[in-house]
Amino acid sequence: xxxxxxxxxxxAILAILLAWCFDxxxxxxxxxxxxxxxxxxxxxxxERLTHLLNGRRNLAAVIMCLLCFALLLxxxxxxxxxxxxxxxxxxxxFGHESLKxxxxxxxxxxxxxIGDDIARIWSEGSSNFTAVLVEIEPELKVALRxxxxxxxxxxxxxxxxxVAILIAGFLLAQAEAGxxxxxxxxxxLAGARGVEFAKLSEAxxxxxxxxxxxxxxxxxxxxxxxxxxxxVPAAGLWALLALVMCVVQIGILPITVAILIYVFFQVGTxxxxxxxxxxxxxxxxxxxxxxxxxxxGVDVPMAVIFVGAIGGFLSAGIIGLFVGSVVLVLGxxxxxxxxxxxxxxxxxxxxxxxxxxxPPQG
Numbered sequence: 001x002x003x004x005x006x007x008x009x010x011x012a013i014l015a016i017l018l019a020w021c022f023d024x025x026x027x028x029x030x031x032x033x034x035x036x037x038x039x040x041x042x043x044x045x046x047e048r049l050t051h052l053l054n055g056r057r058n059l060a061a062v063i064m065c066l067l068c069f070a071l072l073l074x075x076x077x078x079x080x081x082x083x084x085x086x087x088x089x090x091x092x093x094f095g096h097e098s099l100k101x102x103x104x105x106x107x108x109x110x111x112x113x114i115g116d117d118i119a120r121i122w123s124e125g126s127s128n129f130t131a132v133l134v135e136i137e138p139e140l141k142v143a144l145r146x147x148x149x150x151x152x153x154x155x156x157x158x159x160x161x162x163v164a165i166l167i168a169g170f171l172l173a174q175a176e177a178g179x180x181x182x183x184x185x186x187x188x189l190a191g192a193r194g195v196e197f198a199k200l201s202e203a204x205x206x207x208x209x210x211x212x213x214x215x216x217x218x219x220x221x222x223x224x225x226x227x228x229x230x231x232v233p234a235a236g237l238w239a240l241l242a243l244v245m246c247v248v249q250i251g252i253l254p255i256t257v258a259i260l261i262y263v264f265f266q267v268g269t270x271x272x273x274x275x276x277x278x279x280x281x282x283x284x285x286x287x288x289x290x291x292x293x294x295x296x297g298v299d300v301p302m303a304v305i306f307v308g309a310i311g312g313f314l315s316a317g318i319i320g321l322f323v324g325s326v327v328l329v330l331g332x333x334x335x336x337x338x339x340x341x342x343x344x345x346x347x348x349x350x351x352x353x354x355x356x357x358x359p360p361q362g
Contacts, residue, residue, distance in 0.1 A: 034164030037322050038068070039171040039178075040202055041209040046172050058173050065169035072161060193337070197330055204300070204329045205322050208309055211293040215286060216246030222282045223252060230267065230275050232259055246286070249310055256283060304332045 025032075042064055050060040171178055186194030224239025232238065238259065242252045256279050264272055291302060305325045312324015 031160045031163040032167060033323070034160060035167035035171060037205055037209070038164055038168040039175075040205045042068070042168065042172065043175065044206075046175070057175070061169045061173040064172060065165055068165045068168075069162070072165070197333065200300075200329060200333060201326045204305060204326050207293070207305060208322050208325050211290050211305070212249075212309060213247065214293060215289045216243055218289070219243075219246050219252050219282055219285050222285070223256070223279070226275065226278045226282065227259060230263055230271070232262065249313070251286065252283060300329050300332055304328055 046060055046064050049063060050057050053060050182198050183195050186198035188194070190197055220239050220243035223242050224235055227235040227238055238255060242255050245255065246252055260276060260279060263275055267275070305328075308325035308328030309320075309322075310324075311328070312320030312322070314320070315324065
């Protein structure tokens with residue numbers, strides 16, 4: 001009984017200590033998880049930069065952090081400045097009652113089923129915009145609350161990413177020590193195959209970074225350049241929305257179709273055909289690059305990584321893209337190892353059966 005009470009007290013104290021430690025580090029879990037993802041994604045480039053700098057790892061880590069800060073902050077600041085300027089322009093025009101709604105194109109008014117309703121609402125808004133705003137005030141309040149919530153969440157997310165980039169710089173500078181620690185932890189956790197699973201997790205994160213985030217960034221950047229060249233209003237904002245939709249696997253198609261309809265009524269036929277060809281090229285990149293990059297370097301079917309990324313996103317948000325794919329890949333490899341182990345046991349038992357049925361004579 002004394003031993004039982006002593007063991008219970010030890011376990012209780014250990015549980016309290018672990019819970020206390022978890023409560024202390026909980027605010028840093030998301031930034032640290034992002035830092036690990038960023039560090040793993042940047043490590044190949046960091047290694048090449050370290051080689052160019054003659055082995056100066058700390059300097060290479062600082063440069064990688066500065067590049068990440070620039071890639072994140074410069075577009076965000078430009079987009080924010082553009083968006084604030086547009087809002088001020090609209091508010092000023094509304095205050096001076098100079099805000100005018102352009103006439104509705106005839107082709108839209110002639111659309112079947114919905115053309116008449118669109119034309120009526122558009123006409124009312126053109127003649128008495130204030131009355132229309134009063135009429136839809138409840139819907140506007142709901143939309144405003146949702147917008148403020150999304151903006152607040154985006155601000156917290158950007159802050160997490162900024163902290164994560166800083167932590168990732170320290171991880172890159174201590175990459176060798178980090179690799180030894182992760183290998184020791186994996187070996188302690190899973191035995192001889194622990195190191196294999198650790199390398200598999202690293203390759204999966206890098207594969208998802210290239211196959212989902214990389215493709216989304218390429219698509220949104222090329223699409224944004226095309227929209228900017230053709231003169232689409234707020235092209236940067238549409239490019240940011242396209243990036244988010246590509247990351248969450250909705251794709252760029254809905255925004256592309258809407259902008260194609262707008263451009264069709266604004267430019268000539270030849271210009272529209274060129275823009276249409278460019279839009280089709282950008283849209284096709286998803287189907288060309290993703291199969292090549294998503295499963296690269298990982299001896300796992302691409303479908304496992306893709307399902308893990310999508311399922312993880314649905315359950316845990318953006319960071320679930322990586323966590324979900326890693327968990328599902330590790331589960332898949334464990335399942336395959338278990339099945340192969342069972343098959344090897346069956347083969348071994350079948351090989352031993354004849355010897356047991358016919359023992360040596362003599």
